[in-house]
Amino acid sequence: LWEITKQGMEFYSDFFDYAYPFDKYDQIFVPEFNAGAMENVGAVTHSERMVFRDPPTENQRSSRAMVILHEMAHMWFGNLVTMRWWNDLWLNESFAEYMAHLALDESTRFTTAWQAFNARKAWAYRQDQLVTTHPIAGQVADTDQTLLNFDGITYAKGAATIQQLVAVLGMDGFRDAMRGYFRRHAFGNTTLHEFLDALQTGAGDTGGAVGDLHQWARVWLETPSLNTLAASWEVDGDRLSRLAIAQTAPPEYPTLRPHQIEVALVRERGGRLEVEALPVHVEGAETEVPAAIGRPAPRLVVPNHNDHAFVKIALDPASLAFVRGNLQRIEDPLLRQLIWQALWNMVRDQQLRSTDYLDLAAAKIEGERDQELVETILGNVQAAIGRYLPDALRQERAHAVSEVAWRALQTAPTGDLQIIWARALIGLAISPPDIERVARLVDGELAVAGLAIDQEMRWAVAVLYVGYGLPGAQQRLAAERARDPSDRGQRALLRAEASVPDAAVKARAWERFLGEGYGSLHLTAAAMGGFHWWVQRELVAPYVERFFEAAPLVFEQKEKEFAQSFFGALFPSGRVEQAVLDRSERLLAEIGDGWPLLRRSLREANDDLARAIKCRAFAASGG
Numbered sequence: 001l002w003e004i005t006k007q008g009m010e011f012y013s014d015f016f017d018y019a020y021p022f023d024k025y026d027q028i029f030v031p032e033f034n035a036g037a038m039e040n041v042g043a044v045t046h047s048e049r050m051v052f053r054d055p056p057t058e059n060q061r062s063s064r065a066m067v068i069l070h071e072m073a074h075m076w077f078g079n080l081v082t083m084r085w086w087n088d089l090w091l092n093e094s095f096a097e098y099m100a101h102l103a104l105d106e107s108t109r110f111t112t113a114w115q116a117f118n119a120r121k122a123w124a125y126r127q128d129q130l131v132t133t134h135p136i137a138g139q140v141a142d143t144d145q146t147l148l149n150f151d152g153i154t155y156a157k158g159a160a161t162i163q164q165l166v167a168v169l170g171m172d173g174f175r176d177a178m179r180g181y182f183r184r185h186a187f188g189n190t191t192l193h194e195f196l197d198a199l200q201t202g203a204g205d206t207g208g209a210v211g212d213l214h215q216w217a218r219v220w221l222e223t224p225s226l227n228t229l230a231a232s233w234e235v236d237g238d239r240l241s242r243l244a245i246a247q248t249a250p251p252e253y254p255t256l257r258p259h260q261i262e263v264a265l266v267r268e269r270g271g272r273l274e275v276e277a278l279p280v281h282v283e284g285a286e287t288e289v290p291a292a293i294g295r296p297a298p299r300l301v302v303p304n305h306n307d308h309a310f311v312k313i314a315l316d317p318a319s320l321a322f323v324r325g326n327l328q329r330i331e332d333p334l335l336r337q338l339i340w341q342a343l344w345n346m347v348r349d350q351q352l353r354s355t356d357y358l359d360l361a362a363a364k365i366e367g368e369r370d371q372e373l374v375e376t377i378l379g380n381v382q383a384a385i386g387r388y389l390p391d392a393l394r395q396e397r398a399h400a401v402s403e404v405a406w407r408a409l410q411t412a413p414t415g416d417l418q419i420i421w422a423r424a425l426i427g428l429a430i431s432p433p434d435i436e437r438v439a440r441l442v443d444g445e446l447a448v449a450g451l452a453i454d455q456e457m458r459w460a461v462a463v464l465y466v467g468y469g470l471p472g473a474q475q476r477l478a479a480e481r482a483r484d485p486s487d488r489g490q491r492a493l494l495r496a497e498a499s500v501p502d503a504a505v506k507a508r509a510w511e512r513f514l515g516e517g518y519g520s521l522h523l524t525a526a527a528m529g530g531f532h533w534w535v536q537r538e539l540v541a542p543y544v545e546r547f548f549e550a551a552p553l554v555f556e557q558k559e560k561e562f563a564q565s566f567f568g569a570l571f572p573s574g575r576v577e578q579a580v581l582d583r584s585e586r587l588l589a590e591i592g593d594g595w596p597l598l599r600r601s602l603r604e605a606n607d608d609l610a611r612a613i614k615c616r617a618f619a620a621s622g623g
């Protein structure tokens with residue numbers, strides 16, 4: 001923490017050419033803090049989650065460093081210069097988000113900052129494809145509406161457009177622009193207009209190749225949704241005879257945008273894969289790339305190499321075929337990550353079956369050594385199993401990936417990868433034999449040299465025992481309680497209490513959620529987290545209807561944070577069924593324009609559910 005704080009201070013003072021403008025800088029870690037962090041002048045408050053209870057992985061340290069650097073960037077952008085009104089809130093957050101990754105990459109020991117940034121973009125890609133998508137910049141009537149917009153678009157898409165702007169302006173132009181901006185507006189208020197003026201001046205210094213930035217801002221900041229790029233290419237002998245990039249947009253949001261990208265041409269050369277990066281300015285529906293003609297023929301073409309742009313990528317058929325056999329041979333981890341992300345987007349768009357994705361992951365992930373990427377893929381694997389796979393296939397598929405994870409755990413080098421694989425095994429344990437096996441792991445009966453079992457893993461297994469009604473569950477809880485009497489232990493116990501597969505327990509828990517609660521929002525939320533189990537679907541079936549009956553009242557009477565926890569934990573999202581979707585749509589129709597927060601939550605949940613239903617049907621249609 002001290003090291004990152006010091007490195008960040010030096011980096012920002014130098015990059016902005018403006019010394020830290022306040023007298024002191026405190027970082028305060030707050031129990032039960034509702035947000036991630038808040039950038040009060042000279043006294044940032046952080047969630048206690050930032051203080052690790054178990055030995056963290058390097059990925060966790062890197063994410064924490066990113067949050068520290070994000071809040072610190074606000075001392076300049078937000079506090080030294082403040083936006084005039086909430087409608088420019090996005091710029092505050094997007095800027096801090098982009099700068100945090102830049103600072104992470106340039107001033108700290110973390111070398112995977114741009115891979116982490118790419119993983120954050122997944123959040124924005126998802127959000128931007130929901131029915132509730134909105135322009136990055138927009139009209140904000142009041143602070144309630146501001147809260148609704150604290151989302152993946154405000155943070156990650158906005159940051160990605162700044163990244164794209166830097167790709168266009170060049171880093172020197174961007175830095176000069178920011179230096180001018182802070183000199184000129186220190187201790188004052190600005191709007192997007194002044195920010196763009198400053199950038200235009202910076203662009204001027206680098207030759208003014210960008211055109212009118214205000215025009216650029218209109219298509220990027222004032223229209224929602226996103227574009228997909230796909231390469232098409234033809235080969236004549238051993239040379240490329242044509243390369244073109246097609247750009248598409250969803251029918252509801254037909255805007256096409258300019259994109260400054262690099263295209264990776266991947267070739268075989270002496271038993272290795274060689275990557276050539278070709279800069280391309282994409283504009284309009286079809287962009288021909290004459291510079292590619294006559295170059296040695298590639299085996300694989302990937303638009304958006306180095307991830308400069310905010311676009312989805314669809315792989316062409318020849319490239320997809322090559323990737324199936326050779327993805328693991330690509331040396332650049334960010335390029336591998338971009339391809340994995342393209343595959344995941346294809347699953348979400350029903351262009352690739354979830355079962356296909358799981359086969360690919362099972363075949364490739366064991367050989368993957370990049371931790372950032374292993375975690376990203378495992379996260380998507382678990383999402384695919386939980387949401388995009390027919391119920392009948394879930395346990396079998398989860399077990400198959402578990403087998404891979406066991407082998408990977410045995411052979412992983414001592415350290416982070418072991419922790420990542422062990423956590424994945426616990427997450428993938430959705431059948432009694434797999435749960436009993438992870439129990440033997442945390443009990444030390446199945447020892448893996450060098451792996452340190454931590455308290456979070458122990459709690460997770462104990463709660464699994466409760467949820468699945470396995471023998472010895474209560475003894476496990478008692479043992480963990482003795483080991484960990486902390487507030488974390490208290491929350492785990494409440495989660496376990498609500499997890500017991502018994503109708504009377506569920507009835508009592510439900511009554512308490514809506515009544516007196518469990519003492520604090522965080523304690524009540526912990527108990528709510530134990531209510532729904534896929535394996536208890538019959539038992540909790542009555543609470544589908546009760547949820548939709550209770551929701552309007554909860555959103556009317558309780559505070560926003562409670563209502564959001566209630567919705568997040570108790571909306572029956574695990575039941576990927578048309579009947580649930582229909583019931584939810586009915587409530588949406590009933591509430592009309594009332595309850596804006598409930599309305600937004602329902603629309604997003606329904607959208608996710610509709611997508612999951614389609615993905616399951618698509619997976620089930622496969623041979």
Ligand SMILES: [Zn+2]
Binds near residue numbers: 039070074092
């Ligand atoms: Zn922020």
